[in-house]
Amino acid sequence: DQQVKQNSPSLSVQEGRISILNCDYTNSMFDYFLWYKKYPAEGPTFLISISSIKDKNEDGRFTVFLNKSAKHLSLHIVPSQPGDSAVYFCAADYSGGGADGLTFGKGTHLIIQP
Amino acid sequence: GAVVSQHPSWVICKSGTSVKIECRSLDFQATTMFWYRQFPKQSLMLMATSNEGSKATYEQGVEKDKFLINHASLTLSTLTVTSAHPEDSSFYICSASVAAIQETQYFGPGTRLLVL
Numbered sequence: 220d221q222q223v224k225q226n227s228p229s230l231s232v233q234e235g236r237i238s239i240l241n242c243d244y245t246n247s248m249f250d251y252f253l254w255y256k257k258y259p260a261e262g263p264t265f266l267i268s269i270s271s272i273k274d275k276n277e278d279g280r281f282t283v284f285l286n287k288s289a290k291h292l293s294l295h296i297v298p299s300q301p302g303d304s305a306v307y308f309c310a311a312d313y314s315g316g317g318a319d320g321l322t323f324g325k326g327t328h329l330i331i332q333p
Numbered sequence: 334g335a336v337v338s339q340h341p342s343w344v345i346c347k348s349g350t351s352v353k354i355e356c357r358s359l360d361f362q363a364t365t366m367f368w369y370r371q372f373p374k375q376s377l378m379l380m381a382t383s384n385e386g387s388k389a390t391y392e393q394g395v396e397k398d399k400f401l402i403n404h405a406s407l408t409l410s411t412l413t414v415t416s417a418h419p420e421d422s423s424f425y426i427c428s429a430s431v432a433a434i435q436e437t438q439y440f441g442p443g444t445r446l447l448v449l
Binding site: 253255261262263264265268308321322323324325326 | 367375428437440441
């Protein structure tokens with residue numbers, strides 16, 4: 220059973236426009252969410268995170284929105300740049316359980332077109 | 334800051350041999366390190382969680398006798414794939430968490446293992 224879902228395997232966005240990547244989760248125990256960016260044959264790079272006590276967190280061009288009632292979060296990238304082309308993973312964690320591994324979605328391949 | 338390295342980045346070995354992968358936190362002490370595995374076009378799957386000085390906790394379905402994890406210090410964890418077989422070929426990634434910010438993990442660059 221997939222607890223973190225990224226239903227769009229790929230997304231193509233024109234340079235300069237907004238990229239919106241979506242993520243849904245099913246486990247209501249998750250209370251901390253992260254987005255990672257990954258290039259082929261490299262480890263994921265942490266982008267931004269959000270705690271369940273918030274509904275929005277912004278860092279430069281990246282904003283994450285969390286809708287707890289819908290168990291949905293999204294990552295907005297504005298404006299999109301060519302270097303943003305990568306696979307983006309949504310990950311979730313339950314902080315109350317101590318240090319444990321993240322649960323990842325399958326990723327969305329973002330392609331920024333010039 | 335928060336740099337994690339892995340060595341080797343690439344390894345090709347014969348079936349039946351053992352392979353050791355090192356994961357190091359370079360500029361911080363990691364109380365907990367994690368090992369993930371990624372198959373092509375699939376998500377990262379957590380294999381095990383290791384705390385310094387104690388036995389690793391393995392996820393369901395991961396053979397602890399096949400994937401030996403040693404977390405000898407606060408900056409080093411090793412994963413040994415014993416008696417590797419072609420189905421063990423994969424991309425192995427470690428991550429480390431900072432004690433004060435445990436939910437945020439910093440990932441190594443990964444190790445690609447090919448078993449012939």
